[in-house]
Amino acid sequence: MAVITHARPSLEVDYRTLSTDDQDRFDQLMERADHAGPHDYQPLMDTLAVLTGINARDVARCSCYTDAYGCGCAAIFDTALPGAVVTATNSPNCNLSQLQCPTCGHDHPRPITD
Template sequence: MGHAVMTHTQNQPTVNYTALPANTQDLFDQLMEQADNTANAAEYEALMTSLIAITGITGVRYNEILKCACGCDCPTVFDADTPGALVTEEATGYNLGRLQCPDCADDHPRPVED
């Protein structure tokens, strides 16, 4: 009788956008633009699910990821509900707000407040 080998997936709460293959970056950009502009909640959820799958991010709490919107061109893609993320611009007319990842929030001034 054989024994099953359990593999454990590594928790990957962020991904470096620039480390993704070029075709994945292109797809990511297209899906994010669609998610930002859709008026359909079910479509938004489906787009976010696809984005999470293509990036490999795990542990996303509310099915929403974002690319860091810091002015330093940070390549971090992260869970939009990550503690310590800072709003750089409210969502006005679009679905996605603009957030700094927690690392940039610690290292750079707060664009909305400073």
């Protein structure tokens, strides 16, 4: 009898490994989630989790991907991972803060200042 092990749910994926269509869909869903009302936000996050294969309530893309001072990291990750670093809080009427993945948060943290 063969023993089958189940794959562990992913907590981080590389944006660049998504197909071009899935990258576009991810970007659109994140934009919608950023401006979603309280009843629409979680269904959008659930769709993002399925799209990326991340077992998470909330997902984020590492803020280093567009940051002029960042490393170009392409991580999409569970926002509840230990070591994630907030680099900017959400703007008024927006839901999403900018976060660094745990690797970037460890390697080159740039916490927000008050």
